[in-house]
Amino acid sequence: MVDVARLAGVSLKTVSRVVNGEPHVQRAMADRVLAAVAELGFQRNHMASALRAGRPSATIGLIIEELANPFYSTIAHVTAEMARERDTLLLSASSEEDPGREEQLLRDLCSRRVDGLLVVPAGCDHSFLHGQMELGIPVVFLDRPGTNIDADAVLLDNRGGAHSGVRRLVEQGHRRIGVLLDSVDVHTMRERLAGAQEALADAGIGYDGSLVRDGVRDPATAATAVAEMLAEPHPPTAFLTLNNRITVGAVQELWRRGSDAALVGFDDFELSHLMPRPLTVIAYDTRELARRATQLLFDRIDGDRSRPRTIVLPTDLVDRGLR
Amino acid sequence: MVDVARLAGVSLKTVSRVVNGEPHVQRAMADRVLAAVAELGFQRNHMASALRAGRPSATIGLIIEELANPFYSTIAHVTAEMARERDTLLLSASSEEDPGREEQLLRDLCSRRVDGLLVVPAGCDHSFLHGQMELGIPVVFLDRPGTNIDADAVLLDNRGGAHSGVRRLVEQGHRRIGVLLDSVDVHTMRERLAGAQEALADAGIGYDGSLVRDGVRDPATAATAVAEMLAEPHPPTAFLTLNNRITVGAVQELWRRGSDAALVGFDDFELSHLMPRPLTVIAYDTRELARRATQLLFDRIDGDRSRPRTIVLPTDLVDRGLR
DNA sequence: AGAGAGTATGACAACGTTGTCCAGCCGGTG
DNA sequence: CACCGGCTGGACAACGTTGTCATACTCTCT
Structure with missing residues (x-):
């Protein structure tokens, strides 16, 4: 200059x-x-300009699980799009489910003086964000609530979704329903499992631990788990798969062995209607999830100081037949 | 402080x-x-720190087409991951194929003094980046070369890939091959089409304009196009679909009508092996594409002043049967 | 002609940090 | 005892920009 x-x-x-x-x-x-x-x-020099004028950096931070996952990349896209309308750019980073890494990334983003943070939390303690929030960096949690912190959150009705999926299976007469999930360490999964168990209880079906498989992290494991469960003395007649990776693996295995077991999967996915068998899924609007969270963040950035809100978005049972 | x-x-x-x-x-x-x-x-305050010390901002910029597309989100993920190993964050933005928007985003990133730029170009003139490159912001183009600028590029062998796909179809005796593509305005598509035409020429098959459909931007259009082409007097006996959206639409239509037309598609995709019919695809390693480009960018940031390079990565014909 | 209001321009400090340089202190040396 | 060198700590300017204020000029109105 x-x-x-x-x-x-x-x-x-x-x-x-x-x-x-x-x-x-x-x-x-x-x-x-x-x-x-x-x-x-x-x-x-935008940085010098913002520094001197005490202006916002016109940058917001997004912490997600993994950018390559369509669920998260959809969120990133919607957020980036809404940000652009405000001439704001998006700094995005993946926590890879590692709490330590999440914390380090969050601190890094704060030290860059982002105007706000959108976080899909992986960690189990977000109290360290208190200081930042007081210093004026608003934080909105997405998909899962933050822990030890009173902040906005936009969530899905995981419990209700799983509940309605199981209810549908029960209505069709199923009483032995295998449940496959990723990891009970993840809030989302705990909620889905809880919803499923509530629905079973509502139907007067007792809990049977042998019907629940935890640690199913990829399609191959899901296929194996399905095979094992079907080989047991009292095999399940239906499955509830708690995320789409598991659904894909389970579908593949059921189809391969020509099983007529019913299936309901959590998460819709792009080519679900082209699977070898029609698929009933518990769907939700990922874009709306991102939209609401981003809007909430921008409201906060614009000075909304009202009490933290928790927004829960509904799920939708998309019935394409059970087998 | x-x-x-x-x-x-x-x-x-x-x-x-x-x-x-x-x-x-x-x-x-x-x-x-x-x-x-x-x-x-x-x-x-990282910004003030970088300002005073004249240090790099530890931020790189990534411009892609659309973050929600798995191809681009994979790139973003790989790049973000490699960046993180250098304590660098990623500012990502989608051009949505709009040259004006691309230019504005690039300028915006430059004004934030990113250490380098990774660009999947949408525009038709990148000469305005000359100044930035001279001022020390290296630029690496990804997937498509930049225009009117001498800069690094990491590309796929689109021409060779389409060539091998058509050759495979020709080897199976096909002489009337329908080609469906998104838009000849996109460099990638032009290259793929050229490769296909070269392979036809190599086989002594003359060019027939009625067998090429441009402007096929989504699965539904692809399905319609396939239906129309099959309804013509001399219908194609095989199809080459030049991206995965088109492939999905074409597969659906062929399967729906029980056609025995052969199909080769450009781009592999996550659930391609679960499609209603086995799919032969021209695949490539997206992660490697991103890895090479990001590495090249970091080399430049670290002071590599050698002549701009163009790296072309091979494609791979994954044969799962043609019909 | 002079006051008053408005416009155009510039000097200077400040944003939050770090590089440079200098001063004081220590112990050890000739 | 004067001097040297290394270790500590601080004062100050500078990074590139903008907010504040002062100044000079122009125009209008009495």
């Missing part, structure tokens, strides 16, 4: 005024400045 | 030294500073 000022023969401040479109600069002088800007290829 | 210094009863610079782990500070004094830091919840 100093160079531009020198080349145009004006003061620093005049350049600043021209660059920022402030009034009170004569046309001729502005033209000289703009010519100098063009000649030197000057570009305003 | 001023507050911390006052509370600890030391000078500003001493706080800076402690916070940055510089030597030559006595243990007792450092402890006092750290206590003050903890009490005030002080966090270093």
Whole structure:
């Protein structure tokens, strides 16, 4: 900027005024400045500008599980899109389910003075964010609530969704329902499992631990688990798969062995209607989830100081037949 | 930092030294500073720090088409991961195929003084990046080369891939091969089409414009196009679909009508092996594409001033049967 | 002609941090 | 005892920008 000022023969401040479109600069002088800007290829340093003016950095931070996962990349996309409408950019990072890493990323984002944080929490303690929130960096949790902190959260009705899925299976006469899940360490999974168990209880069906498989982290494991459960003396006649990776593995195994076991899966996914058998899924609107959370964050950034809210979005049982 | 210094009863610079782990500070004094830091919840302002020290911002920019698309989100993920190993964060934005928007995003990223740019170009003129590159912001193009600019690029062998796909169809005796593509405006598509036409020419098969359908942007359009082409007097006996959205639509239509037309699709995708019919696809390693580009960018950031390189990664014809 | 109001421009400090340099202190040396 | 060198700690300027205020000029109205 100093160079531009020198080349145009004006003061620093005049350049600043021209660059920022402030009034009170004569046309001729502005033209000289703009010519100098063009000649030197000057570009305003956004960081210095924000620093001096005490302005927001026009950047928000997003912490998700894993950017390559369609669920999270959809969130990132919606958020980035809404951010762009406010001339804000998105700093995104994946926690990979590692609480330590999540904390480090969050601190890193804060030290970059992002205007706000959107977090799909992996950690089990977010109290360290208190300070940042008091210092004016709002935080909105997404998909799972934060722990040890009173902050906004936008969640899915995981419990209700699983409940309705199991109810549908029970209505069709199933009483032995195998439940496959990723990990009870994840809040989402605990809620889904709880919803399923509530529905079973509602139907007067007692809990049978042998029908629940934890630690099913990929399609291959899901296929194996299905095979094992079907080989037992009293095999399940239906399955509830608590995420789409598990659903895919289970479908593949059921189809491979020509089993007529029923299946309901949590999460819809792009090609679910092209699976070898029609699939009933517990679906939800990922984009809406992201939209609501991002909107809430921007409201906070714009000064909304009302009490933290928790928004729970409904799920939708998409019935394409059970087998 | 001023507050911390006052509370600890030391000078500003001493706080800076402690916070940055510089030597030559006595243990007792450092402890006092750290206590003050903890009490005030002080966090270093990364932007001010980078500004003063003239240091890199530890941020890189990524411009892609659309973050929600698995191809691009995989790239974003790999890049973010490699960046994290260098304590660098990723600013990502989607151009949505809009050149104007791409340019604005690029300028915005530059004004934030990112250390480097990774770009899947949508625009048709990137000469405006010259200035930035001279000012020391390296740019690496990904998936498509930049235009009017001499910069690094990491590409796929689109031409060779389409060539091998068509050759396979020709080997099976097909002479009328329908080609469905998104848009010839996209460099990738042009290359794939050219590769297909070269393979036809190599086989002595003349060009027949009625066998090429442009503007097929989604599965539904693809299905319609397939239906129309099959209804013509001399219908194609095989199809080459130039991206996975088109492939999905075409497969669906072929399967629906029980057609025995052969099919080769460009792009593999997650559930391709679960499609209603086995699918032969021209696959490639998206992660490797991102890895190479990101590595190249970091090499440049680290001072590699050698001539711009263009790296072309091979494709792989994954044969799961043609019908 | 002079007051008053408004416009155009510039000098300077400040944002939060770090590089540079200098001063004081210590122990050891000639 | 004067001096040297290394270790500590602090004062100050600077990074690139903008807010504040002062100044100079122009115009209008009495």
